[in-house]
Amino acid sequence: MSLKARLEQYLALVAESKDAEWRAEKLAARIRELEAEQVSDSVQGTRDDGTTGHIRITGVPLPEIDRLLGIRRKREKRMRFLAMELEQMAAELEAELETIPDPTVRLILRQRYIDGMTWEHVSRRNGHTGTNWARMRATRYFEEVGA
Structure with a gap:
């Protein structure tokens, strides 16, 4: 591969890394929104005092938060990989530019x-x-x- 093609590939990798960072920030903001959000539901059951009827349950949407946290871990792993790849590629290109x-x-x-x-x-x-x-x-x- 020519030097020009490798330099252009490096620029594309930088753009991909920036895109990954933007996506991670967007996902983190969504997780923060969900953590601040209260969801409620009503179920039929028996209360502590022994009466039967509707019970209101309130909390945060844990399944959705857990799902997004899993995605976040995968994206962070990808970002670390891209950062290492960028460092290595930049060092190789710098050495070639010196010639x-x-x-x-x-x-x-x-x-x-x-x-x-x-x-x-x-x-x-x-x-x-x-x-x-x-x-x-x-x-x-x-x-x-x-x-």
Whole structure:
């Protein structure tokens, strides 16, 4: 797989990790809502004093909370896996970027792919008002190496 493809794969993995975090936050909020929610039901039975009739039961929806907690554990496990994969992939890409002889290209690729900046931000951060400068430098480099 080419360097460009691996860099783009890294960006996709970062996006997947952010999506997993967003989903985990959304699930945690739902769990908090359920824990604060009181549900009630009425059942037929005998009270402590021996009378028979309707008994009102109030509490939190434990089966739903338990189900969501199970999902949460699976998502947290996935997030830990993604974090480890991201760290490993970033280290490998950083090492490969260090082999590029042109320091400007190294900087551009690191800022765009590892740091996740937009092409426009990379260009401006490096003192160029044209928003295509960084993208064009990267494109020329990848064409040179046949990526």
